[in-house]
Amino acid sequence: MINSIKDSVKGTIIGGSHNKILIRQKYDQKVEIGELLVSQEKDKPEKTLLQVYDLIYGSQLSQANLELISGIKLEQVSEEQHLSFIEHELRNYNLVIAKNLIQLDTNTISKSLPCFFSDVRGLKEEDLKFITKPKNPLHVGRLRSGSKIFEYDIYLQGDAVLSEHILISASTGKGKSNLTKCILWSLVEQDFCGVLVLDPHDEYYGRNKLGLKDHPLKNKIIYYSKNPPAGARSLKINISLIKPTHFRGVVNWSDAQYEALVAYYNYYKQDWIKAILLEKTEKEKIEKEKTERFTEKEKLTGMNGYQSSTERYGNQLNQSYGPNGSFQSATIGVIKRRMLSILDLSLNSKSDDIVSKGIFDFHSGESTVHDIAEELENARTVIIDTSNVSSQQEIFIGSLICSELFNKYKQYKTDGSLAEKPQISVVIEEAPRVLGKDVLEKGSNIFDTIAREGRKFKVGLIAITQLPSLIPRQILANMNTKIILGMEMGIERKAIIESASQDLNDDDKNIACLDKGEAIVTSNFVRFATPIKIPLFEELIFKEIQTKVKQYAKDFSGVNLG
Amino acid sequence: MKFSHIADCHIGSWRDPKLREASLDAFLMATAKSKEELVDFILICGDLFNTSLPAIDKLKIVVKKLKELKESDIPVYIIPGSHDFSPSGKTILDVLENAGLVINVVKGRVVENKLSLVFTEDKKTGAKITGLLGKKGMLEKSYYEALDKESLEQEKGFKIFMFHTALTELKPKELEDMDSAPVSLLPKGFDYYAGGHVHIIANHSLEGYTSIVYPGPLFPNNFKEIEELKHGGFYIYEDGNLTHFPIKIYNVVSLCFDCNNKTPQEIRRELLTLLENELEIFKNELNKTIVTIRMFGLIKEGKISDINLDDIFEQMYQKGIYFIMKNTTKLTTTEFEEIKINLEKSNDIEEALIKEHIGKARLNLKIVKAEPEITGQKEETPTTEQERETNEHQEEINEHNEQINTIKQLMTSLDLEKMEGERVVDFEQRIKDNFKKLLQI
Structure with missing residues (x-):
């Protein structure tokens, strides 16, 4: 519902201070918490934008008189009798408490008080000139004043905002997923960024409902799933791509265990996981593998074939039997059990072979991580459906991809080509799983590395959470843009308010009052904490999907259609 | 079956x-x-x-x-x-x-x-x-x-x-x-x-x-x-x-030869010895043997041609080798600095070429400037000479970048392919429309 802007006076400034301006509300006007008001003196250009953050009652009568009158009304006056104030609208009224936002005439932060006793009115169309569309726009919603919505889209400067991370925070059911969908929809159209979405609820692609798959530029949406629909990709990751560092923040290894991982990796290289899982602890087993490798190479080179590297490999194994003897079998046993669990593998005792049951595989998915990085560099949106994997596996997958991506972008910075690359943003749900205080106390991970250093390398996070208080303050402060939706819990509001880019100390009630889909955007890239209304995703995309691309008769040359 | x-x-x-x-x-x-x-x-x-x-x-x-x-x-x-x-x-x-x-x-x-x-x-x-x-x-x-x-x-x-x-x-x-x-x-x-x-x-x-x-x-x-x-x-x-x-039609011997810090003479000598050794196994079937030699590294002195691979090949053919192939793309020399473009994709090469030639011709394209910044941010008037110069320099950079972008967009428009089932007339119109939109005409 779009309300028209009424050109009418809503009140008069009667006192207060810079950040606590007291306004007497006009009797027949309605003012809401969060509403934007404009103070302007007649025939003067100065206009100040104010925002209401509290409402209280005011009366010319003393408290004792009010108590007496209410007593009379309650105790002595029957229903038939009528009791009313003389000149009620003059004697009793509402007082509005507002804060100073910006000078609309100069488009600068307001540093002075609006004129004493000046009128305040509602926001008008002509006041909204300060809203512009930046070069790389990221649409977040429409300007909202209280519960009124203006037909003015609010855009953030996408590349800057994404590089300095976004935090989306709200209680359950307040519209986090809807907002994320809207943001992703908006970003698909842009070429300045690629977005990686780890989707634990499989809600963004829209497998069985409206979603990003319905975008007119659907070729820019790449969807990976364990069970992909036609045209989507199977989520398969080759085990040879995994390195010990990818487990950081995913599994809590002891020092000895992690040393074992690194030792195995250094010795066996891409076969290190296989080596651990098959517990190659004895000389015979190593020798067996050596023979197998030799035979394998022989197979490749052919009966008469020859490859000098085979001998080198054999010699290498002869020189040392690897890291096996250096670690206790219990250590290897624990690593093995954890690996089997996290990689969803099982051992076939009969054939001494490893069976892949899920995403991680020894045969397929060799190019998956590379492909994902490539798509992101081509400013596409890559959605990874992790709904069928455990939370630990999801974080591990994310860690693996993000590590590779981050290292790649670091390299771009070194070779001077970073400026030409699009911004990369990683959407992570339930962010405290990887950015929580308790998680980070046990050790750093790639996500907190991105949160701290990502800005320099054009890699950012879009962290979604209902419990921002679990995220350390330093990381919260690094999240430059916060989109705050309704939050009932005071402790969560406090965490957000304390780390916001603008002073939100007076906005506690405002945040608590936010209805579904209503939000406040606080960021270094906006002049003031901007109230917005996020459109309903289904309504937002309805128009666009109605305009269907003209269907051409398809060409099937080469197919015998006779 | x-x-x-x-x-x-x-x-x-x-x-x-x-x-x-x-x-x-x-x-x-x-x-x-x-x-x-x-x-x-x-x-x-x-x-x-x-x-x-x-x-x-x-x-x-x-x-x-x-x-x-x-x-x-x-x-x-x-x-x-x-x-x-x-x-x-x-x-x-x-x-x-x-x-x-x-x-x-x-x-x-x-x-x-x-x-x-x-x-x-x-x-x-x-x-x-x-x-x-x-x-x-x-x-x-x-x-x-x-x-x-x-x-x-x-x-x-x-x-x-x-x-x-x-x-x-x-x-x-x-x-x-x-x-x-x-x-x-x-x-x-x-x-x-x-x-x-x-x-x-x-x-x-x-x-x-x-x-x-x-x-x-x-x-x-x-x-x-x-x-x-x-x-x-x-x-x-x-x-x-x-x-x-x-x-299996031929025997294959593949050699990967590290030339780092070696003189052409040393390379030549070592390569010949290596070939002798590696081919020993097929000495009775040399006429059915293919050799591939991949050479890499930075040679100590001289030119790559000083290795005289042709002569080595000739010696091998005289011994009866069926075919010998070489790959020296990763072989470099200090004497002649090779002009290297670390670009692997055609897009990167295109962009590098555009950048190289951008200043050589003036593009009279109408470039629509994007509106400044986000909500409520306006460009401020420069006050000092230094600021003015900085702004002018920035404008030049912006114009330069926008021209690159425009050229890239023009190239992308020209790269469009006719869709399946699309009529030639429609296809041509689509190209024209894209151009009009791009050039604001």
Whole structure:
């Protein structure tokens, strides 16, 4: 519902201070918490934008008189009798408490008080000139004043905002997923960024409902799933791509265990996981593998074939039997059990072979991580459906991809080509799983590395959470843009308010009052904490999907259609 | 049921006279082996020939062999591949099919803009075979997207799907930049997925897809393939068991030689010694031996030509080596600094060239400037001379970048291809409209 802007006076400034301006509300006007008001003196250009953050009652009568009158009304006056104030609208009224936002005439932060006793009115169309569309726009919603919505889209400067991370925070059911969908929809159209979405609820692609798959530029949406629909990709990751560092923040290894991982990796290289899982602890087993490798190479080179590297490999194994003897079998046993669990593998005792049951595989998915990085560099949106994997596996997958991506972008910075690359943003749900205080106390991970250093390398996070208080303050402060939706819990509001880019100390009630889909955007890239209304995703995309691309008769040359 | 699965014969691919016949020989050996193994039929999954209209001399031999197979009651089922398919329809495969020598299984009908493939049933075994051709630049992807998979999946019996496409999930790391399609575009539930196009030997299963098989080429197609694969091969399927049969035409010796910090004389000496040693094993079969030498590193002094590889090669040929090949792309010298462009993608090269030449011609393009910043931010008037200069410099940079962007957009507009089914007039109009929009005219 779009309300028209009424050109009418809503009140008069009667006192207060810079950040606590007291306004007497006009009797027949309605003012809401969060509403934007404009103070302007007649025939003067100065206009100040104010925002209401509290409402209280005011009366010319003393408290004792009010108590007496209410007593009379309650105790002595029957229903038939009528009791009313003389000149009620003059004697009793509402007082509005507002804060100073910006000078609309100069488009600068307001540093002075609006004129004493000046009128305040509602926001008008002509006041909204300060809203512009930046070069790389990221649409977040429409300007909202209280519960009124203006037909003015609010855009953030996408590349800057994404590089300095976004935090989306709200209680359950307040519209986090809807907002994320809207943001992703908006970003698909842009070429300045690629977005990686780890989707634990499989809600963004829209497998069985409206979603990003319905975008007119659907070729820019790449969807990976364990069970992909036609045209989507199977989520398969080759085990040879995994390195010990990818487990950081995913599994809590002891020092000895992690040393074992690194030792195995250094010795066996891409076969290190296989080596651990098959517990190659004895000389015979190593020798067996050596023979197998030799035979394998022989197979490749052919009966008469020859490859000098085979001998080198054999010699290498002869020189040392690897890291096996250096670690206790219990250590290897624990690593093995954890690996089997996290990689969803099982051992076939009969054939001494490893069976892949899920995403991680020894045969397929060799190019998956590379492909994902490539798509992101081509400013596409890559959605990874992790709904069928455990939370630990999801974080591990994310860690693996993000590590590779981050290292790649670091390299771009070194070779001077970073400026030409699009911004990369990683959407992570339930962010405290990887950015929580308790998680980070046990050790750093790639996500907190991105949160701290990502800005320099054009890699950012879009962290979604209902419990921002679990995220350390330093990381919260690094999240430059916060989109705050309704939050009932005071402790969560406090965490957000304390780390916001603008002073939100007076906005506690405002945040608590936010209805579904209503939000406040606080960021270094906006002049003031901007109230917005996020459109309903289904309504937002309805128009666009109605305009269907003209269907051409398809060409099937080469197919015998006779 | 027993059948051969062959792919990527690329008959006629090698131009060097020494290897010109290799792919044809490999084809003859594979068909002979199939006949010897008494297969029921042969599948050739694309790129039987390296071009759609191959040379007559090779064609004659292929036709003769196919005729023999027909007379032996071994049908040959084929699909066109990216090399031997022709959008104009002028491909020798059609001639071979019309002559009854091969059966192209890419048959179907179009129902409501969907492609409904029809099975070709092998009379002897009852196997139901269908598939899709391969086209250059992965253009067959749109066929898969329009494929009516349901009808194929519902069909009962032993089903084979032939394809000539790289599958994203199964691409090996060294081919990660290759265009590919996801496995999910293939119909599910077939008993055998006979693949081609990717020159790898692979047999994998994914959820819903058992036996996705690539037999690799019949003969390696380039230096790298000779170096890595040594020889080609094909698969024979027999009642659920799969065996890979290598086709060995030549012995292959591959050397990877580190030239770092060595003089041309040292390289020459060491290389000759190494060759002597490595070839010892094939001393009685040198006339059937191919040698590949990959040289890398920064040589200590002199020029690369000082190594005089031609002379080394000549010595080897005199000893009776059949063929010797070299790769020196990673070999550098301090004397001559090579101009290196660390760019691997055509887009990067284009951009580098644009940047190099941007200042040489003035573009009178109307470039629409983006509005400044975000909510409420306005450009401030510069106050000092230094600020003014900085602003002017920044404006120049912006203009420079915008011109690059505009050129790139123009190139992208010119790179558009006619959509399937789109009329030429509509296509031209679309290009014009894009240009008008871009140039604001």
